[in-house]
Amino acid sequence: MADTGGIGLTKKKDENFGEWYSEVVVHGEMIEYYDISGCYILRPWTMAIWETMQAFFNAEIKKMKIKNCYFPLLVFPAVLEKEKDHIAESEVAWVTKYGKSDLKVPIAVRPTSETVMYPYYSEWIRGHRDLPLKLNQWCNVVRWEPSNPTPFIRSREFLWQEGHTAFATKEEADKEVLEILELYRRIYEEYLAIPVVKGKKSENEKFAGGLYTTSVEAFVPNTGRGIQGATSHYLGQNFAKMFDITYENEKGEKAMIWQNSWAYSTRTIGVMVMVHGDDKGLVLPPKVASTQAIVIPVPFKDADTQAIFDACSKTVEELSEAGFRVEADLRDNYSPEWKHSHWELKGVPLRIEIGLKDLEKKQVVCVRRDNSAKVDIPIVDLVKEVKDMLDKIQQNLFDVAKQKRDASVQVARTWDEFTVALSNKKLILAPWCDEQEAEEDVKARTKGEIGAAMSLCSPFDQPQLPEGTLCFASGKPAKKWTYWGRSY
Known part of the structure; x- marks a missing residue:
């Protein structure tokens, strides 16, 4: 090979994945490390990909009559306190000074915007003609990750879209959750050429403020880890009760709204790098590459x-x-x-x-x-x-990624099969009793230096579950098939 002036990578994807990934995102001019740990400069090569996904998603949600808006970055603690069960306090960043003076009350930097937006939903929604209220914002959020940050995958500041919608009926909300999830599948599969599984999160892994969480789950064969690609939450009436979001229905009676929230972030780009990149560097799908x-x-x-x-x-x-x-x-x-x-x-x-x-x-x-x-x-x-x-490259990237993902899936019907599959970095499909206690037991029994196994999602596309099938973890009757593995 001709001399390339030392611009190549020094680490191989199969030998040292973590260092390979860090080299690829920097030398591929995706990011630059910043003075503050966990915060990264997103270079034009990255922003072009983000803008392509943004253009697709914006056009689709506008067809659904969802409107873009923008809410402030800062939140009063009294409002944030209402959401203390839903976000980790240790991850909230605070503003305590302006100039050399102390603020009388510290102000939080938004980790998510439910508590920022919903007091105003309570003001704006009065009667049934004010519904549905369907808003989305493109913004940054800050979550002060206590562990080692990773560019795109776990950063302390990241870009995302967050949709927050309110409906008169449960049925409308249920329907939208899955419509948005399908858009997330399309972002991953049609644009980023990454196969994903659509499914439902367990009670342990759902967004704590919601009644249920749906997600698209990707998998990185090199590390044997699943990765939550994007989430669409059915909030039910939890926040409506918390923020007193009621309206007068057509009968003149006071009723409570039904809500959803949904988001995908710049994490999508990190998944793309991990799945397609090789020992020469980045491999960009033509649909999102700023230079094709x-x-x-x-x-x-x-x-x-x-x-x-x-x-x-x-x-x-x-x-x-x-x-x-x-x-x-x-x-x-x-x-x-x-x-x-x-x-x-x-x-x-x-x-x-x-x-x-x-x-x-x-x-x-x-x-x-x-x-x-x-x-x-x-x-x-x-x-x-x-x-x-270019069409063939796009399709081939998806086909190869799907082939590698599918080759990583292993069915485990017993605990012994499960532990062997886990040690072999597999994405494990196992029959489960759907009990939180069994899931917590799996986490406890697999806890180690590289992290515990967890449920990733129960796929909507369920394989047949023969009568008498037992849960791999508890030995109780199984209720569903669920994907398990270590996760980012």
Whole structure:
């Protein structure tokens, strides 16, 4: 391999996943570490991905008549106190001074916005004509993670959207929970090319302020850990009681609203890096990559360099006009080999090379990032072939990720099978009695240096449960199949 000037990674994904991940997100120019631990600078390469997902999600929720708004970052402790059962006090950051003076009352930085928003829902909702009230905000939140922060996956400040909706009926709320969850599945599977399982969280793992929590769950085969991809909560009337959110129904009677809340965050981007990245760096799905193809000139000493550069610029122009996100790397202080490694590290889906022979043959050379396949493309077919290749890369990334995920799933019917599967870093599907005591027992019995096993979700798509099947943990009659494993 040609010398790449030391820009490659020093750690391998299979050998030292944690350090490999840290190298990839920094050298791939996704983030930069900041002075404050757990806070990260999100560089343009990251923000472009976030904006693509945001554009998709915004368009979809607007079809559902959900409107965007913005609520303040700061919360009075008296209001936050109402939610003390739902958020970890140790994770709340506080503002205690302005200038050199102490604030009379410390003010919290929002860890989530239920308590910020719902006092106003109580004011705005008076009669049945005020319903449904469906709001979403794109914002940052702060949760002071006590353990070691990880870029994207567990950071102390992160970006997210949070939707907060109120309905006159339970049925409307139930329906929306699953509609939003389907949008989250689409973000992961259609945009990030990551397979996920849609399901319901256990009583132990649900959002404490809700009646039930649904989620999309991803899995990272290299670490054998599940990861909660996004959540859609059915809140019922818990917060309505807490904040006295009532309205006058059509009969003139006082009634209480039904609520949901739902969110996905920049964690999505970390999952994408973990699932698709390799020993050369990032591997970006074409749908979210800010640059889908990079055009690189391959000049020779005696060649007409200007003609090659002109062909590169023309290629960029033609593909850009056709709607692709394309750039040319015309820097003359780097070799083509260095550029190859640089753009591989950044995960650009397609590399287009143009040299003297390509000019003569009226072609370009295309190299796929996902599988390194190299093919000559006639200039006349360029737009059609590039579209075809990008579609194939997107699909292949999903197919390979699904194959690896599916190969990691193991059915465990007994405790012994469960512990063997856990030690082999598997995503475990096991019959469960659906009792909190049994789940707590699993956590206690598997607790170790790398964390305890937990229930991830009970999939909506339930395999058949033969009569007489017993719970793997308690030995009691099983009620459902549930995914288990260690989690981020």
